[in-house]
Amino acid sequence: MGILIDDYARGRNTTPLPAGVTTFDWDTKIKALLPEDWAVMDEWTNEKASLKNVLSHVSGLPRHDFSYAPNDTIPDAVRKLQHLRPTFELREKWFYNNMMYMLGAQLITTYTGSYSRFVDERIWKLLNTTYTTYS
Structure with a gap:
């Protein structure tokens, strides 16, 4: 995600951001980046959760591992x-949630075209990692 944020900061990513969004950084709201896909039960979290909040596991949502x-x-x-019902308020407490990393992958796919291609080209190939797979 940091690579994608840097690409936007340096003008290297040409995928347009949604109308009204001028930056793609750690503080950009998820609702602004994924207006059609992001929705959670808690309205405050729905409106105010940032990229930093969801990827640092302070979204208020617990694991919910059996929901997918x-x-x-x-x-x-x-x-x-x-x-999915939240357990805490946004930013109140750390609670790991795998789905937030899925959300991160969805963001990368939305703004690059393909999560796996982006990771392959921007990380694995640069490290000369030829036998890495996804599961």
């Missing part, structure tokens, strides 16, 4: 967030 199935796509899992 192994065959769900990342967009499927992200859409399910709207049905």
Whole structure:
């Protein structure tokens, strides 16, 4: 995610941001970046959660590990967030949630075209890592 943020800061990413969004950084609101996909039960979190909040696990949502199935796509899992009850208020307490990293992958796909291609080209190839896989 840091690489993508740097790409926007340096003008290297040409994928347009949604109307009204002028920056893509750690403080950019998720709702602004994924207006069609981001929705959670808590309205405050829905409006105010930033990239930094969700990737540092202070979204207020607990694990909810059984809310998605192994065959769900990342967009499927992200859409399910709207049905999951939070345990804490936004930024109140750290609580790990795998789905927030799925949300990160969805953001990278949305703004680069492909999460796996982005990681392959921008990380693995530069490290000469030729046998890395995703599962």
